[in-house]
Amino acid sequence: MKKLLALFLAGCLAFGAGACGKQTEAEETPPKTETERIAEIIENMTPAEKAGQLLMADFRQNADGTGMTTLSAEAREAISTYHIGGVILFAENLDTAEQTKQLTADLQAAAELPLFLGIDEEGGLVSRLDKSNIPHEPIPAAAEIEDAAAAGRIIGEELKELGINVDFAPVADVNTNPDNPVIGSRSFSSDPQTAAEKVGGFIRAMEATGISACAKHFPGHGDTSMDSHKGETYAEHDLERLRTVEFVPFREAIAAGVDFIMAGHIQTPNATTDGLPASLSSEMLGILRQELGFDGIIITDAMNMGAIVEPYGAGESAVLAVQAGVDIVLMPADLAEAAEALTLAIETGQITEERVEESLTRILSLKYDKGLLG
DSSP, X not given: OHHHHHHHHHHHHHHHHXXXXXXXXGGOOOOOOHHHHHHHHHHTOOHXXXXXXXXXXXXXXXXXXXXXXXXXXXXXXXXXXXXXXXXXXXXXXXXXHHHHHHHHHHHHHHOSSOXXXXXXXXXXXXXXXXXXXXXXXXXXXXXXXXXXXXHHHHHHHHHXXXXXXXXXXXXXXXXXXXXXXXXXXXXXXXXXXXXXXXXXXXXXXXXXXXOEEEEEXXXXXXXXXXXXXXXXEEOOOOHHHHHHTTHHHHHHHHHTTOXXXXXXXXXXXXXXXXXXXXXXXXXXXXXXXXXXXXXXEEEESOXXXXXXXXXXXXXXXXXXXXXXXXXXXXXXXXXXXXXXXXXHHHHHTSSOHHHHHHHHHHHHHHHHXXXXXX
């Protein structure tokens, strides 16, 4: 795939060559637009390369069980073999600031096209930085944050310095169920409008630093009595209730220009008819696209969670997610199985060419806009 990046860079340089007098004015090649360059990359991709851009993997540990703080040969090989488009980092990958900068640089160097490098840095209970030796400003749990914009700016600046370009935050769930086992203080509020205002402020400030924010967990994990990490999880509300409560912060996230929205493994039996979790549901993702108007990147919640691995295999769930409208499959339980299943589905048309190109265009366009491509 190195030739794909070379093609992209050649397009970027075409205008400059003419300006330097290497071509006459009549012979100058007009610079290609972003759309043309991205279309050219996609056209030259193999099915396996296309499948790889739809995957974000984790490499938390070395073979001996220690945290992978230095890029391992196994991780380097997986990135190359499966043409991975993104990597999510965890506390096991972080030690010092210099070590993390080296790791993110080495990850990028191992990739054929630049990577999305993500992390869960919400503040409070979900802070990978808090578990490292990296100097940073501690951020409280969302429920305790008064100035969400300041939190988003601080986290964004810290992650940018480390070479990380995506933060899986903020939590856009409305915490209406006091017995919820997984959200709690990770939510800004039990009031939809208050949550929405803070979600919007956090996103605008973070994205102003150059870091992509990700609102999660659509369609809303705030009123569930089960944890999707452990098994099937349900939100029993009908669509009208979702529109007036759960969707409110996601609408504001979209208005704020959020780059990513994470689809949760949450079934909505009274709002959709397909019996699938939102991450695999074309009905629910269709609502996110058509009704809420989101045209950014939809990424799944981690696909190694109980809500997915128990009823589906790694390959089947990856294919179902992309068919439903997901752009990036996060942390499949078996990377090889997911990559091979996606490749086969693309080769055979089980996932249509149009569906794949929609996702690839969103992914490569964001990488271009963030300065990762060229």
